[in-house]
Amino acid sequence: xxxxxxxxxxxxxxxxxxxxxxxxxxxxxxxxxxxxxxxxxxxxxxxxxxxxxxxxxxxxxxxxxxxxxxxxxxxxxxxxxxxxxxxxxxxxxxxxxxxxxxxxxxxxxxxxxxxxxxxxxxxxxxxxxxxxxxxxxxxxxxxxxxxxxxxxxxxxxxxxxxxxxxxxxxxxxxxxxxxxxxxxxxxxxxxxxxxxxxxxxxxxxxxxxxxxxxxxxxxxxxxxxxxxxxxxxxxxxxxxxxxxxxxxxxxxxxxxxxxxxxxxxxxxxxxxxxxxxxxxxxxxxxxxxxxxxxxxxxxxxxxxxxxxxxxxxxxxxxxxxxxxxxxxxxxxxxxxxxxxxxxxxxxxxxxxxxxxxxxxxxxxxxxxxxxxxxxxxx
Numbered sequence: 561x562x563x564x565x566x567x568x569x570x571x572x573x574x575x576x577x578x579x580x581x582x583x584x585x586x587x588x589x590x591x592x593x594x595x596x597x598x599x600x601x602x603x604x605x606x607x608x609x610x611x612x613x614x615x616x617x618x619x620x621x622x623x624x625x626x627x628x629x630x631x632x633x634x635x636x637x638x639x640x641x642x643x644x645x646x647x648x649x650x651x652x653x654x655x656x657x658x659x660x661x662x663x664x665x666x667x668x669x670x671x672x673x674x675x676x677x678x679x680x681x682x683x684x685x686x687x688x689x690x691x692x693x694x695x696x697x698x699x700x701x702x703x704x705x706x707x708x709x710x711x712x713x714x715x716x717x718x719x720x721x722x723x724x725x726x727x728x729x730x731x732x733x734x735x736x737x738x739x740x741x742x743x744x745x746x747x748x749x750x751x752x753x754x755x756x757x758x759x760x761x762x763x764x765x766x767x768x769x770x771x772x773x774x775x776x777x778x779x780x781x782x783x784x785x786x787x788x789x790x791x792x793x794x795x796x797x798x799x800x801x802x803x804x805x806x807x808x809x810x811x812x813x814x815x816x817x818x819x820x821x822x823x824x825x826x827x828x829x830x831x832x833x834x835x836x837x838x839x840x841x842x843x844x845x846x847x848x849x850x851x852x853x854x855x856x857x858x859x860x861x862x863x864x865x866x867x868x869x870x871x872x873x874x875x876x877x878x879x880x881x882x883x884x885x886x887x888x889x890x891x892x893x894x895x896x897x898x899x900x901x902x903x904x905x906x907x908x909x910x911x912x913x914x915x916x917x918x919x920x921x922x923x924x925x926x927x928x929x930x931x932x933x934x935x936x937x938x
Contacts, residue, residue, distance in 0.1 A: 562815045595900060596810040604818015611816050625812045631770055632805030636798045637702040638774030641716045649714045659718055662846055662867040664725055670841055672737050673877040674834035685831050687750045687877050688892025694733045696722040697869030703802055704865045704904045708911040711858035718866045727760045753882055762874050813897055831895045839903045843868035857920040861911045
């Protein structure tokens with residue numbers, strides 16, 4: 561399916577401006593996330609043993625509280641996906657190919673370049689940042705996409721493809737970007753010893769469980785009660801769980817690294833520079849390509865967020881497993897989501913603003929209404 565020949569029109573918004581119609585939860589989300597960060601930092605400073613307590617129980621190399629928060633965050637979003645419409649996404653080969661190139665060719669190259677530009681004299685932090693760039697997002701991107709009224713079916717397809725590529729190529733890409741490419745360029749080399757099964761286990765946990773739960777929930781709901789009941793009654797009941805999961809995850813992440821973040825702010829700022837550059841470059845590049853390809857707002861937004869997001873669970877797990885929990889590589893991995901959460905949340909509002917300001921091709925025939933934010937629909 562190709563969208564480039566569809567005449568551009570102003571995206572319909574008969575009930576008024578999108579942001580003005582967002583729920584109070586959506587409009588106040590930056591404040592809630594800031595408060596969650598503050599609570600996490602405070603807990604990490606006031607309770608020195610909290611880090612060890614939270615990290616005692618793990619799934620693989622990931623803290624169980626973080627795992628639970630991520631699963632709670634992803635399940636409602638994946639339960640909203642209309643799986644019977646995924647064929648409409650996979651039919652557009654040009655869009656899928658462009659998104660995969662952004663994720664697996666350009667994204668790692670951009671992060672590699674930024675890591676060497678800003679962290680050339682800090683090999684541990686540089687390696688950690690590169691590991692973040694290699695881990696393509698399979699979790700939080702679903703929430704950002706939903707808040708920005710993106711295409712859920714497209715996001716589900718791209719996340720599934722990223723998961724497959726993650727399992728098959730992460731170890732090989734790590735070897736290439738840490739050893740081969742630096743050697744070709746005459747730069748310092750690092751090494752990465754990580755198993756494909758270790759990566760597959762993380763992907764199966766953080767994508768497989770909520771994906772299966774979301775699919776089975778929709779199948780059961782539509783089969784027993786019908787689509788109208790499922791989307792108008794059931795989804796609003798479980799929708800807020802995604803935001804609660806996000807806030808809980810932010811609190812735990814900041815609590816785990818609260819002491820390091822507050823005691824070494826300059827180090828965190830140094831690591832944040834390439835990450836900030838990466839998020840903005842990849843988001844605007846993805847958004848610009850979507851516009852150039854004459855995609856709808858929903859698909860353009862999804863392309864932008866999937867290109868700019870990263871799978872920090874995998875990056876942190878690999879950094880801890882290979883280099884140790886107190887390593888500079890692990891710290892760089894943790895700084896990733898700490899920067900990504902507020903930045904991509906801000907880009908949600910940028911996307912909604914651009915939706916109103918620019919003209920867009922009309923949504924494809926039969927597409928569900930996504931002019932409202934996730935929390936408003938919930």
